[in-house]
Amino acid sequence: xxxxxxxxxxxxxxxxxxxxxKQLAKLLGIKDAExxxxxxxxxxxxxxxxxxxxxxDFDLELRTAPEAAPIVKKFREGxxxxxxxxxxxxxxxxxTYGSGTTRGEIDWVRGVNSSASLRTLLMRGLIEGREDERxxxxxxxxVTTEALAHLGxxxxxxxxxxxxxxxxxxKAVEEEAAAAAEPGAGGTE
Numbered sequence: 001x002x003x004x005x006x007x008x009x010x011x012x013x014x015x016x017x018x019x020x021x022k023q024l025a026k027l028l029g030i031k032d033a034e035x036x037x038x039x040x041x042x043x044x045x046x047x048x049x050x051x052x053x054x055x056x057d058f059d060l061e062l063r064t065a066p067e068a069a070p071i072v073k074k075f076r077e078g079x080x081x082x083x084x085x086x087x088x089x090x091x092x093x094x095x096t097y098g099s100g101t102t103r104g105e106i107d108w109v110r111g112v113n114s115s116a117s118l119r120t121l122l123m124r125g126l127i128e129g130r131e132d133e134r135x136x137x138x139x140x141x142x143v144t145t146e147a148l149a150h151l152g153x154x155x156x157x158x159x160x161x162x163x164x165x166x167x168x169x170x171k172a173v174e175e176e177a178a179a180a181a182e183p184g185a186g187g188t189e
Contacts, residue, residue, distance in 0.1 A: 004028055004038035005045060012053075012062035020059055084120065091117035092147065095127055096156060098169040100140045102132065109172070126150070 002010065007028055012019060025035035039060065043053050052065040064072050084092070091114050094106050106114045118141065121127040126147040132138040143156065153159050156166075 004030060004034065005042040008035075008038050008042050009045075009062070012060065018054075018056075018059040018061040022058075024060065084124075085117075087112075087114070088117040088120050092121055092126060092143070094169075095121075095141045096143045096147070096151075096159065097162065097165040100142055101169075102138045102140055104138070106141070109169075121147075 008024060011024060011027060021035060021039075022032065025032050028035065028038075030038070039053065039055070046052055046065075050065050050068045052063055054061045054063050087110075090110055091106055094109050094114075095101050098105065098109070103114060103118060106118070118127070118129075122129065124146075125144055127141050128144050129139040129141050132140045148155065151159065156162055
């Protein structure tokens, strides 16, 4: 069984984004005061580790420590200077023409896991993720203005064959969702 500080560390690491303090306490089944003590203990454990807690009145996030900035910057510059690669370009195209696409839908279209490509595109600021309003467990990805500018388009509709490809993508996703919703169907998402 994990201690509360270790459990908090695991949750913050796994989320990769800010989490509400109340949500953390609820997930751990502890009171707010106990959660505050666990956060203080975790903060102490992280000293000198290259990681730190970023805390607001309501949220908490695990990030790299300021003293790790030079090495992290060097890593990101190296990663960002490489070409996107075929997998990331396929993922970007799927998101661009699919508009508001989930990772499950991207994986289904590509036939492979797209996690690494999504991470690369997110780091480069070419896509953004937003919580799915219908299912808060999923993230819907869309292109950023940075991506459109890079592609030389003022809006998605200006991209080549956008209307027919976007309509085809929507139809394929709807058909897959309908098939997955049928009784006895083994849908993945």
